[in-house]
Amino acid sequence: MWTASFWSQMGVGLLETLYMTLVSTLIAYVIGLPLGVLLVVTDKDGLVPRPTLNKVLNVVVNLLRSVPFLILMIAVLPLSRLIFGTTLGSTATIVPLVISAAPFVGRVVESSLREVSPGVVEAAVSMGASPWQVITKVLLPESLPSLIVGAALSITTILGYSAMAGMLGGGGLGALAINYGYYRYMMDYMYIPLIILVIVVQIFQLIGNTLARAVDKRK
């Protein structure tokens, strides 16, 4: 375990994991943030009530959320091949990661936005704010601390999924742990990635909490 090649494998694994996680989180937010906003504002008591659209979105989100990640990953293999030409490696894993994470992010964003007091929204509307203004100038800024905590939660969850992806030919620390640690009984390959993953999760969580506290003006 104390060889240079072992640690360079760990280094590459870590970079792959971070790459998968961060890119997937980013894309998941590009989809999930508007999704969360839509879930809130199209609600029957929302800013722009669209009950039918709201129901459809909720059903889609629930469907995707109820498929276990590993199954989903197998199910979307053809899509990964279509987009990246392969089903192997870190980049290909981004496809199932995003599909799985976007609805999750949508829910996280939704719950953050729901923390904004309806009274504040009412006040903005009473001042003549348009729905778009309420979203960009009230809902999102007012829930910023909660959104940041939610982002830390999302990142760590996606990190966990990315490790699982190692099972099916994805890259990263998860792949090392499974391919070497599990299949070949190399215990150092099993536990060192685990320790690194734990540390990475801690760091993301710490950054998230610190940032959230810094931008929180409510106390």
Next chain:
Amino acid sequence: MNMLEKPTSGTVIIDGHDLNTLSPKELREVRKTATMIFQHFNLLMQKTVLKNVTFPLELVGTPKEEAKRRAIELLEIVGLPDKANAYPAHLSGGQKQRVAIARALATNPKVLLCDEATSSLDPMTTRQILELLKDINSRLGLTIVLITHEMGVIREICTKVAVIDGSKLVETGTVEQVFTRPKTASALRLFYSSDSAGVLGEGPTVRLVFEGTKAYEPILSGMINACHAPVSVLYGSIERIKGKAYGQLVIQLPADERAARLALEYLELSDVAVEGVGSNVDG
């Protein structure tokens, strides 16, 4: 009243616009002329006091510098010039309401709607906020519509009052009129803060209203002399409506019919307003 809730029937007309018929865009324009403050202030917690006040100006695209100047001017009016950079979480309830008032005034509205604006404040702060509203009303000449269940608030600053009971408008008039001579049971109920109306016993009950100096005349003892029968006092108070004193007294007339008639005749002669409350007396 500004269509945050759609009315089930009836119309709302502000400055000649029937709000029911306006498009969402036109409605947003009207809302800028009829702004609102709330029971729970509803400030933006993530923005400074200054940013809260400039918020409505930001919505209409006022240049930043100009909005800031206006906000500082408004904070001056509401008495919080030193709190511009504080966050709402660090303000007291009264201060938050002042910020809300400054914010509501930012777009130079013609009407200010106050929805239970003092209901979550202590009596001292309530007075201060009312003073401020009165001051704004006379200085800026804008109409203030106040929704409240606190009768003291109405006596303090209102000129006209409308009583709503069971979501129906039951009585309107000047504050003096409605307070001293309520025409409906709902209005009457509001002004008996005690449960006196509920403990009416035997014999007809009447309400007497004294205005100004009449409060000093020994009317009650005169009346007892006239009818030679005991009279019980169920409720009494002196209210100040815009500086003028009004006394009111709820008494139970003697059960004996003749004595009761004598008492009423005496009261009529002494020019006191008499109204029946509980039972069969035609005031």
